[in-house]
Amino acid sequence: MTIVFWILAALTVAGGLAAVTLRNTVHCALAVTAAFGGLALLFLQLDAQFAGFAQILVYIGAVAILVVFAILLTRGSETAEHAVFSHTWLTGLCIASAVFGVLGWAVLRSVNAIPQEATAPVVAVREIGNALMSRYVLPLEIVALLLTAAMVGAVIVAMHEKGDAK
Amino acid sequence: MVNTLDQIFVLLQHWIVGLLPAVLQPFAGVLLNVVAIIATFPALFAIAVLLERKGLGRMQNRIGPNRVGPFGILQPVADGIKSLTKEDVVPFRADAVVHFMAPVVLVVIVFMGFAVLPMGRNMTLVHMDGALLFYFAMGTCTELAVFMAGWASRNKYSLLGAMRAVAQMISYEVPLLLSSVTVVMISGSLSLDRIVEAQNQYTWGLPHWYIFTPWGLLAFLMFAIAATAETNRSPFDLPEGESELVAGYFTEYSGFKFAEFFLGEYVGMLSISGLGATLFLGGWSAPLAVLNFVPSWIWFFSKVMLSIGVMIWLRGTLPRLRQDQLMNFAWKFVLPMTLLNLGVAALWRFMDGGWLRWVVCSAIVLGTYVLVGRSEMRRRHYGPRSYRYAE
Secondary structure (H helix, E strand, O other), X not given: OOHHHHHHHHHHHHHHHHHHHOOOHHHHHHHHXXXXXXXXXXXXXXXXXXXXXXXXXXXXXXXXXXXHHHHHHOOOOOOOOOOOOOOOHHHHXXXXXXXXXXXXXXXXXXXXXXXXOOOOOOOOHHHHHHHHHOOOHHHHHHHHHHHHHHHHHHHHHHOOOOOOOO | OHHHHHOHHHHXXXXXXXXXXXXXXXXXXXXXXXXXXXXXHHHHHHHXXXXXXXXXXXXXXXXXXXXXXXXXXXXXXXXXXXXXXXXXXXXXXXXXXXXXXXXXXXXXXXXXXXXXXXXXXXXXXXOOOOHHHHXXXXXXXXXXXXXXXXXXXXXXXXXXXXXXXXXHHHHHHHHHHHHHHHHHHHHOOOOHHHXXXXXXOEEOOEEOOHHHXXXXXXXXXXXXXXXXHHOOOOOOOHHHOHHHHOOHHHOOOOXXXXXXXXXXXXXXXXXXXXXXXXXXXXXXXXXXXXXXXXXXXHHHHHHHHHHHHHHHHHHHHOOOOOHHHHXXXXXXXXXXXXXXXXXXXXXXXXXXXXXXXXXXHHHHHHHHHHHHHHHHHHHOOOOOOOOOOOO
């Protein structure tokens, strides 16, 4: 637990909290981007270069932009008049803490379940590529097919029918 | 002597760091490198701006700036003083925090890309295993800064400019990445140092640059198109088309914040030119084996400035595209060509060396280009503009 970890953790948590408490939707989107960035830096701090850069590339470069576009196109960018807390916040808090508890318990248990290695393994991008292209090639292909199908579906939904009245 | 000149900056850095106490040395080494980058590229930015104003003036048959200093060469200094002393106007309705953060975020992100570019032999700031991935990860973040600027200004021209810019950058990022992937396929590494090393070999005194292969030439052309679009340069300068949108996403910025956007744009151009030179033009390696006595950093920076010159030339030559032409060009021409090029590069990788692979790969590349060009020419018709998604 170095000081860098605590700074990054504070950044990530603050971004996440701001994303749910701010009133303006675009501010929320920007705050969640800061949280994504903090997560990516946490990956980098753990020497997981590929995961960190992929996080930035996918979440900040694509997901955040998509979120922002969706907000602007649906005219949700006006600031809310009243407080953003909904009536069911207590239930939400319970569910969220339950999920957090289960995940934390699982992570803490896994320390004993998996044999400890003396030194941290060095994972280069080359090894990740080899693993993706040999052992995990079937899941990779399935994900690719799923994403392509989703994209084609989105285009079909957005397209006009032929002869459709304007 | 030759070696000393080649390594002069590295030796200088070691000498300065050696003067300090041992505790400070690692920290001071990094700080010194960062300061060098932050000092060098704004200086090149000033040269590029002057080159652009004088060069464009020459192309448009006028003189260009000629008042400040001999032949107007001190014009960038005057521009700098002007932007520093101007009043910083923030619109009343603007979102003050985001409005302030947008130019800062843009400039910081644009400078991050230089961390991994090899600017000479042993002159890379951070030796990273996934350097190319890092570069593109930083490149995608600029879109967010552009959006922040456009949205926070509360100005319809700003917002429209930002939307155009983001749509254009997303569209051209795909071919930019796909054309770079071919280099990774051939060199087998994401590290830019390795990619330059792989190109730094000579046969009969001629270099092994990737641009001198069929797939490399196609990838370089597609990379250059996508890079021009990514930096919002003419002919892809719709986001800041002054006849339509005043100045696009930075309409509501004045004084030093405007200068920061200007700096961000030009440093982005320098950075993407540096990446193009590294991937396809051999980075810091000399164009002929006999020219190896010239220091490596001179080669890198001359390649970068040459690309800047070509970008200025393009700006003085080509008219601006229309939004639908821009999108059609990206998705119907550049993207299919880069996808085809992936196949060609794979073929090149797995065919034995020799003249056969040159013939086969060149035939595929040239044949497809001619076929696509012919069919596009035949389908070309000048009818009324159709608005499909914006009735």
